[in-house]
Amino acid sequence: MIEPDAAAAWRSAAVEATSDGDAIELVELFFFAYRDFVGDADRLLEKYGFGRAHHRVIHFVNRRPGLTIAALLDILRITKQSLNRVLKQLLEAGFVEARAGVVDRRQRLLYLTPQGAKLARDLAALQSARFLKVMDELPPAARGAASEFLFAMIDSDERERVRAHLACAKSAGGAP
Amino acid sequence: MIEPDAAAAWRSAAVEATSDGDAIELVELFFFAYRDFVGDADRLLEKYGFGRAHHRVIHFVNRRPGLTIAALLDILRITKQSLNRVLKQLLEAGFVEARAGVVDRRQRLLYLTPQGAKLARDLAALQSARFLKVMDELPPAARGAASEFLFAMIDSDERERVRAHLACAKSAGGAP
DNA sequence: TATTTACGTCAACTATATTGACATAAATCT
DNA sequence: AGATTTATGTCAATATAGTTGACGTAAATA
Numbered sequence: 001m002i003e004p005d006a007a008a009a010w011r012s013a014a015v016e017a018t019s020d021g022d023a024i025e026l027v028e029l030f031f032f033a034y035r036d037f038v039g040d041a042d043r044l045l046e047k048y049g050f051g052r053a054h055h056r057v058i059h060f061v062n063r064r065p066g067l068t069i070a071a072l073l074d075i076l077r078i079t080k081q082s083l084n085r086v087l088k089q090l091l092e093a094g095f096v097e098a099r100a101g102v103v104d105r106r107q108r109l110l111y112l113t114p115q116g117a118k119l120a121r122d123l124a125a126l127q128s129a130r131f132l133k134v135m136d137e138l139p140p141a142a143r144g145a146a147s148e149f150l151f152a153m154i155d156s157d158e159r160e161r162v163r164a165h166l167a168c169a170k171s172a173g174g175a176p
Numbered sequence: 177m178i179e180p181d182a183a184a185a186w187r188s189a190a191v192e193a194t195s196d197g198d199a200i201e202l203v204e205l206f207f208f209a210y211r212d213f214v215g216d217a218d219r220l221l222e223k224y225g226f227g228r229a230h231h232r233v234i235h236f237v238n239r240r241p242g243l244t245i246a247a248l249l250d251i252l253r254i255t256k257q258s259l260n261r262v263l264k265q266l267l268e269a270g271f272v273e274a275r276a277g278v279v280d281r282r283q284r285l286l287y288l289t290p291q292g293a294k295l296a297r298d299l300a301a302l303q304s305a306r307f308l309k310v311m312d313e314l315p316p317a318a319r320g321a322a323s324e325f326l327f328a329m330i331d332s333d334e335r336e337r338v339r340a341h342l343a344c345a346k347s348a349g350g351a352p
Numbered sequence: 353t354a355t356t357t358a359c360g361t362c363a364a365c366t367a368t369a370t371t372g373a374c375a376t377a378a379a380t381c382t
Numbered sequence: 383a384g385a386t387t388t389a390t391g392t393c394a395a396t397a398t399a400g401t402t403g404a405c406g407t408a409a410a411t412a
Contacts (some may be wrong), residue, residue, distance in 0.1 A: 018311040018319060023304035025342055026323055028239070031232075032338050033329035034210050035253070053399060056207075063204070069359060077211070082400050084360070106358045106409050128199035134328040135194040142321035143194060145314070147202055149322040152310040153209035162208050166201055227367060245390060258369050260391070282378045282389045 040126045048119065053086040054095075055123060058112065061096055062120035063169040066109040068101070075165070095119060216302045224295065229262040230271075231299060234288065237272055238296035239345040242285040244277070251341065271295060 041055055048054075060075055061067055069087075073080055087110075090096040095116035101107030112120055135143050154162055217231055224230075236251055237243055249259055263286075266272040271292035277283030288296055311319050330338055 018308055020304055020308075022323075023307040023311075024239070024300055026307045026326065027235075027300070027303045028342065028345075029323055029326035029330070029338070030210070030213060032334070033326045034206070036331045036334065037206060037329055039331075051398060059203075063200070070357095078399085079401065080359070081361080081402085085399080088360095101358095104358080104410070108359070124200055124203070127203045128196055130329065131199040131202045132194055132196075134325065135199075137328050138321070138324060141317065142324055145318035145321035146325040147198075147205060148314060148318055149310065149325065150202065150205035150209045152313050153213055153306065154205070155212045155215075158208070158212065162205070166204065169204075229368060246388095254368085255370065256390070257371090257392080261368080264391095277389095280379070280389080282376095284390070 037127065037130060040130060041123050044123060044126060050089075051086075053082075054090060057083070057086055057090060058095065058116060058120050058123065061110045062112050062117065062124070064165075065111050068107045068109060070107075072110065090116070213303065213306060216306060217299050220299060220302060226265075227262075229258075230266060233259070233262055233266060234271065234292060234296050234299065237286045238288055238293065238300070240341075241287050244283045244285060246283075248286065266292070 038052065042052065045051060045055055056076055057072065060072060064071075069080065069083070073083055076083065087096065091098060094113055097111050097113050098108040099111065101109050135146070138146070151159065151162075214228065218228065221227060221231055232252055233248065236248060240247070245256065245259070245263075249256055252259065263272065267274060270289055273287050273289050274284040275287065277285050311322070314322070327335065327338075
């Protein structure tokens with residue numbers, strides 16, 4: 001076999017150097033990959049009458065219980081008015097709850113209710129499943145490269161913040 | 177040095193197997209990476225009064241000159257009414273032109289005008305630049321893995337179509 | 353006490369998508 | 383040739399997710 005499959009062909013072509021044409025292909029692959037990636041969750045959210053905006057709130061509150069409004073706005077990069085609309089819906093529907101901050105009572109610390117936690121688990125399971133399947137399909141040597149690649153795609157002046165977010169979420173999610 | 181950087185640490189952790197927790201990290205990295213990736217183009221489009229929807233049309237018409245409306249709808253997965261709004265703007269602003277199909281005169285074959293082609297080049301340059309920089313930062317062995325990873329992230333029943341699209345665009349873009 | 357901070361809210365607007373109905377011209381089937 | 387299907391355009395109403403700007407309130411802080 002001269003060309004086992006197209007993915008392998010791209011790979012071998014890109015090992016030495018990456019041309020401008022290859023980069024455009026990556027642009028398109030990224031577009032299609034993200035489209036399908038969010039599609040999984042969209043179908044589940046529809047059953048609850050929620051959209052992607054609700055998903056993002058549920059996701060990040062799940063990852064960092066006790067998140068403040070300001071911190072969430074900083075992650076999502078939207079205005080408080082825009083967040084407030086979806087957050088209000090999630091609060092009223094009983095998926096998220098807000099407790100007054102203990103150190104600073106102006107802050108509203110966000111937590112998922114059991115119902116919200118279940119939806120978060122279901123959504124995470126869908127999206128994790130895609131990644132786990134992908135990692136299974138990929139040769140072992142390429143697996144770590146995926147996260148390195150995604151991390152490198154983030155604005156360099158944002159990486160430290162993302163790294164801190166991941167580390168914080170890891171400790172928050174891990175210990176009881 | 178025990179831990180040169182966080183990306184390498186994730187890599188070594190993921191080489192053997194990918195856990196559920198790792199997958200959630202990938203979900204977040206994908207979110208942040210896509211957010212920053214589209215941000216580049218957004219800032220340029222703003223100067224023209226265009227949005228992401230216009231970008232997608234310009235991108236795919238540039239990649240496949242002579243694309244029909246139906247083919248574009250199939251790629252973008254939106255309704256004709258939604259496409260029509262942005263397409264009309266692009267036609268009126270002189271970035272895209274439509275010629276009647278030669279074999280089937282009902283079809284409107286889409287092409288970029290010189291002005292549209294310039295914007296397409298500028299947008300592509302921005303997004304390619306990010307990928308080229310990323311590929312430069314990544315160890316050579318990880319470069320091909322990026323496209324393999326993105327391709328694997330696409331719905332399996334869609335991959336053939338995407339592969340065909342890339343092959344077609346490659347030949348269309350290459351020859352004069 | 354004065355000011356700043358964290359957050360909520362009302363209002364108007366934009367961009368992008370949807371569904372549904374209907375129109376037209378060209379291709380194709382019978 | 384007439385009937386039907388196909389490719390596309392268009393009008394209208396609606397939904398979601400975002401924006402800017404202005405104003406309010408309670409709590410922390412200078």
